[in-house]
Ligand SMILES: Nc1ncnc2c1ncn2[C@@H]1O[C@H](COP(=O)(O)OP(=O)(O)OP(=O)(O)O)[C@@H](O)[C@H]1O
């Protein structure tokens with residue numbers, strides 16, 4: 023009995039260490055949780071749908087996920103929380119902001135490690151690409167466009183492994199942002215086929231916090 027407990031605790035300890043290591047190396051810089059999400063604030067968001075996604079069945083089913091919505095509506099928060107859950111479930115997840123992922127691959131073009139880096143991104147069991155549309159992407163005539171790089175990556179993953187994307191720009195603006203309208207359309211075409219789509223149509227939590235802070239400091243906001 024005692025031995026069982028000791029071994030049981032040992033196994034639990036090792037599991038926790040594996041999970042912690044996964045969280046540290048998957049690319050997440052913050053630890054967001056669904057428990058900390060204020061559902062009452064984002065009224066149009068269907069809580070049951072998000073909590074259903076948190077079982078991560080869609081990762082096993084290799085389904086893609088696309089979350090759109092204006093800035094501050096909680097897109098990254100939700101995906102970061104789901105990525106944390108994935109680590110706890112010992113799913114091999116990689117999280118990156120779109121600009122950082124593209125920069126990593128451009129760095130690979132410069133030092134001949136592009137293919138190795140591409141393979142690493144491509145083989146993640148679940149790949150989370152956050153914030154498409156935010157941040158300046160590199161644009162040089164002698165290099166492939168970000169659209170080209172992203173297309174190659176997503177095409178390799180398509181129907182083999184699940185990928186999630188968030189974006190705060192309209193899907194019609196992806197071409198301009200990624201530098202190639204045809205390839206951006208091809209990316210979205212593949213995504214539209216298999217993805218679960220969620221659009222968060224609501225207010226910005228950042229604005230809410232700013233107003234709250236102003237109120238706490240006795241500053242009256244006349245703008246609304
Ligand atoms: N409903 C919410 N409850 C609690 N915190 C929230 C909620 N929505 C957003 N936040 C918090 O507000 C901040 C901004 O949210 P988040 O980064 O998820 O926005 P976003 O939709 O990804 O915006 P962007 O398009 O600018 O990337 C984060 O610190 C996040 O944790």
Ligand SMILES: [Mg+2]
Nearest residue numbers: 097098153188
């Ligand atoms: Mg975001």
